[in-house]
Amino acid sequence: MTLTPDDWEVIRLSLKVAIVGVMLTLPIAFALAYILARGRFPGRILLDAIVHLPLVLPPVVTGWMLLILFGRSGPIGGWLDRVFGVTLMFRWTGAALAAAVMALPLMVRAMRLSIEAVDRRLEGAARSLGAGRWRAFRTITLPLSLPGVWAGLVLGFARSLGEFGATISFVSNIPGQTRTLPIAIYTALQVPGGESVVLRLALVSVVLSLGALVASEWLVRRQSGRAHVL
């Protein structure tokens, strides 16, 4: 079995969309995880609910909401278009945004658990040794919560690779721009005689997903060997 140039295009696009989507989400997810783990403020429960919304909403609804907000005449999309000349509609960048939004709740959950598991008394010890808030965060909280950051990255990457509903309703199905692996498989299923394409791309999906799982297992093991949490 050999992959055709079209298959490679789909794979390259899927990886690009997933990697950019996850990298875009990483700092936002960590900040949200930190706020939700440590913050005590009114509206925390509401923020928590909003973050989790893409996990429980039908993906098609999430995609439609992205369309409303980020479409060319939407409040955010219109602004991006006017100020930066950037449009997300029917572009791979829009697919990356959809992947990012869908990956966000999973990434926040993994990171939040890990931040909550950090013993706050260790931060107190760091402060009493002369470290300011920022240094205590950078040298104690952040390294001790890294296993959750890795787990969140892998979960988010896997979720992004599999993203279908929000992507297809937000940025449609355009070869080379928004036709990622699941959408390409779906498209091939609609075409008579597309079974061989489906088989190849399905196998690629299995290999990529397995690879992500093995990589995460390896990272977590390496991490826990070095930085055992008590």
Place this chain on the structure above:
Amino acid sequence: MSFEVDVARRLGDAEIAVSFASEAGVIALFGPSGSGKSSILNMIAGLLTPDRGRIAVGGEILFDAKVNLPPEARHAGYVFQDGRLFPHLKVRANLLYGAAGGDATITLKEVVDLLGLGALLGRWPRTLSGGEAQRVAIGRALLSNPRFLLLDEPLASLDRARADEIMTMIERVRDALKLPILYVSHNRAEVDRLAGQVVAIHR
């Protein structure tokens, strides 16, 4: 005067209120478990904010109605009951975490010699025994260039022989560095041996 403390803080149903002043040397806070001794140390270290009162050490005001220095500006050498070593740093990095640059009053080598830490420098905290971890915790506090020491039941988790060894270290530190020391314990014998002055805390 070394420690001047007069603070109150409500924690749940309990009201912690304490007032004492000490001369140089070791002062002990003595009282049963749960009487709020650790909370008093946390207030002095800046990790817990009193509802009201005043804290000064060696004449410097750490907390009063207008002042509330953050923990990193108080220069407390705080040795916690459970050691509280950083699990992701080896012993050497733990010791040096709070170490100041050039103006240090005590060097790593001196601390290592004083507390017998030479063989432990390359080890992870989780591989240390209770006594070893406690010695590292004391060394880490000393190397942060403290103006005073807060020792919270440093012998609580140790067997008799180890406790005796650490006690000797503390006496050595007391006599060599002349830092004001606040020592918390529920053990009368420890307190009598170390401290020149005892404050009893009641529940």
